[in-house]
Amino acid sequence: MSNTNDKVFIILSQVATYGKPVSVKRLSKDLNMPLSSLYRYITLLKDWLLLEENLSTREIYIGSMSLTLASNHERAKLExxxxxxxxxxxxxxxxxxxxxxxxxxxxxxxxxxxxxxxxxxxxxxxxxxxxxxxxxxxxxxxxxxxxxxxxxxxxxxxxxxxxxxxxxxxxxxxxxxxxxxxxxxxxxxxxxxxxxxxxxxxxxxxxxxxxxxxxxxxxxxxxxxxxxxxxxxxxxx
Missing domain, CATH: 3.30.450.40 (GAF domain)
Structure with missing residues (x-):
């Protein structure tokens, strides 16, 4: 795993590759990252709405701020x-x-x-x-x-x-x-x-x-x- 500054972005990009909600355990396994560390970064990403969590299944998925950024990218792309x-x-x-x-x-x-x-x-x-x-x-x-x-x-x-x-x-x-x-x-x-x-x-x-x-x-x-x-x-x- 890369340095601390990279880890937040690695987690975010990995969640984006699934295309659907994913369990933290699955993410931990795929990234070879301890659950304790992973939860800390996920909390930060959730605070910025880059990731969100299904309270019933506890799975995480791309958040509304990520979708806003994607929408802005689409508009810029059209221009x-x-x-x-x-x-x-x-x-x-x-x-x-x-x-x-x-x-x-x-x-x-x-x-x-x-x-x-x-x-x-x-x-x-x-x-x-x-x-x-x-x-x-x-x-x-x-x-x-x-x-x-x-x-x-x-x-x-x-x-x-x-x-x-x-x-x-x-x-x-x-x-x-x-x-x-x-x-x-x-x-x-x-x-x-x-x-x-x-x-x-x-x-x-x-x-x-x-x-x-x-x-x-x-x-x-x-x-x-x-x-x-x-x-x-x-x-x-």
């Missing part, structure tokens, strides 16, 4: 729709599911998604997360985060930050400017992701997901379409 338009263009051209992912704590978080119209498609939802070490989106985000942030992620997932193979993988992803994964997080799914960097700041990553069978046919063109769109976004003001 700045360039990413949404980019995903629409990509989905129309490639026919595949496209997402915009951002690093959130120790996870990659989907903030925008445009699903494929194909009968056989890869599904992803706004608000869905995945570990910041698995999948094309996560790897391309992690590779472009500051070293100190990478160290925290490595420690959180029990990885050796100084492992030569791991460091070489991060360096290669940065040099390539994209990441490809096959069945890395979801079986039978190919993902390609490109970082969006403006003024040396990592804004997020745009990602295309496709069933591996369909990805075998002409996916090089899909990669080029993704790179072109990313280039436009990176140059946006």
């Amino acid at each position: 700045n729709s360039e990413y949404q338009k980019a995903l629409e263009r990509l989905s129309n051209v490639t026919g595949e599911t496209c997402m915009f992912m951002v690093p959130a704590g120790y996870h990659a978080l989907c903030t925008l998604c445009r699903e494929s119209s194909e009968a056989l498609r890869c599904s992803f939802e706004v608000g869905q997360t995945q570990p910041l070490i698995k999948g094309a989106s996560s790897k391309v985000l992690l590779a472009n985060l500051p070293k100190e942030r990478q160290k925290k992620v490595a420690k959180y997932y029990g990885l050796n930050f100084h492992d030569l193979q791991w460091q070489q993988s991060l360096s290669k992803t940065r040099r390539d400017g994209f990441s490809i994964s096959t069945s890395d997080y979801y079986a039978g799914v190919v993902g390609v992701s490109v970082p969006i960097i403006r003024k040396k700041h990592l804004c997020g990553a745009i990602t295309i997901m496709a069933p591996s069978e369909r990805a075998k046919k002409g996916f090089e063109r899909v990669i080029q379409d993704l790179m072109n769109e990313a280039s436009i976004l990176c140059g946006s003001r």
